[in-house]
Amino acid sequence: MILRCTAKMLRLLDIRAAALVEAVPSTDDWYVNLLWIDRRKCLLLTHAGTLFPVFVADVRKADLRPVGPYVVSLIDEHLRSEGLAADTLGRLDPTDVHLAKTASRSILGVMNDAARHARYRIEAAGGLDRSDIVFLNRLLRRTLHNRGAEYITPLDLVTQRLSDGRRQPQASWADLPEEEATPLAVEAQHAMRRPRH
Numbered sequence: 001m002i003l004r005c006t007a008k009m010l011r012l013l014d015i016r017a018a019a020l021v022e023a024v025p026s027t028d029d030w031y032v033n034l035l036w037i038d039r040r041k042c043l044l045l046t047h048a049g050t051l052f053p054v055f056v057a058d059v060r061k062a063d064l065r066p067v068g069p070y071v072v073s074l075i076d077e078h079l080r081s082e083g084l085a086a087d088t089l090g091r092l093d094p095t096d097v098h099l100a101k102t103a104s105r106s107i108l109g110v111m112n113d114a115a116r117h118a119r120y121r122i123e124a125a126g127g128l129d130r131s132d133i134v135f136l137n138r139l140l141r142r143t144l145h146n147r148g149a150e151y152i153t154p155l156d157l158v159t160q161r162l163s164d165g166r167r168q169p170q171a172s173w174a175d176l177p178e179e180e181a182t183p184l185a186v187e188a189q190h191a192m193r194r195p196r197h
Contacts, residue, residue, distance in 0.1 A: 001030065001092060003071060004048075004102045008034040012041070013064060015099055025103040028090035032071065033111055037119060038128045044118070045075065046111050047089045048104065050157035051147075053114050053140045054078045057128050068097030078137065088158065114140050 002023045005013070010020075012034050023029075027049030035042040037057070045054040054074055063070050072094040076086045086092050102108055118136060125131040144151040 001028070001068075001072070001090065001097050002026065002100050003067070003097055004029055004031045004100050006031075006033040006102055006108070009043075010099075012061060013067060013099075017101075019099065021098045021100050023098065023100050029100075029103070030071070030075070031102060031104075031107055031111060033108075033115070035115055035118070037122055040128060042118075042128075043074075044111055044115055045071065046107060046114070047154075048107055050089060050161055051107070051110050051145055051154040052079075052089060052158055053111075053137070053154060055114075055118055055133065055137050055140060057131075057133055067099070069094035071097060081134075081137075082141065082155070082158075084158065088162070110145050113145070114143070117143060 002021070005015070009032050025048070029048040031046045031048060033044050035044055040057065041059045041061070043054075043056045043059050045056075046052070056074060072092045075089075076092055079086055079088055117140060121136050121139070122128055122131045141154045144153055147157070
């Protein structure tokens with residue numbers, strides 16, 4: 001797995017340019033950026049091919065050492081929260097994560113838009129402590145982005161990928177009994193049942 005880091009993320013990880021791999025850009029790549037919200041570190045991960053986002057708040061630098069297992073665990077948990085298999089967006093192996101520079105201004109633009117949406121929602125909720133991060137992630141994955149000549153959501157792009165025969169979806173998190181769902185999926189079920197104002 002190629003994890004393409006912004007300059008801010010590389011500084012946080014104390015990674016020098018010489019330690020990065022040179023890899024041809026792929027739709028299976030993941031991008032990651034560091035955001036500061038309410039004086040706390042947050043991460044925004046985005047899949048290159050589908051724009052599937054993962055927003056995580058209150059990240060500690062110690063969590064990222066090593067970065068591979070942490071990031072793979074996050075992606076796995078968030079995919080499963082949407083009823084998707086861990087390998088829906090490419091093979092996930094915590095021992096096979098290679099860091100690289102970003103390679104697409106278009107994807108970085110999408111990430112900037114997602115960061116603005118996240119900041120707005122968090123501010124409107126009264127800050128990180130009052131924000132429903134599960135609901136925020138679900139919202140970001142259902143936000144329209146301009147891809148070529150059409151507006152489409154990350155989950156629509158995931159569906160297109162699945163229809164190409166790469167992977168069949170698992171049962172939706174909404175259909176799983178709580179005892180079979182992951183903790184994030186259970187939280188997502190509860191979040192979507194709560195009335196929104």
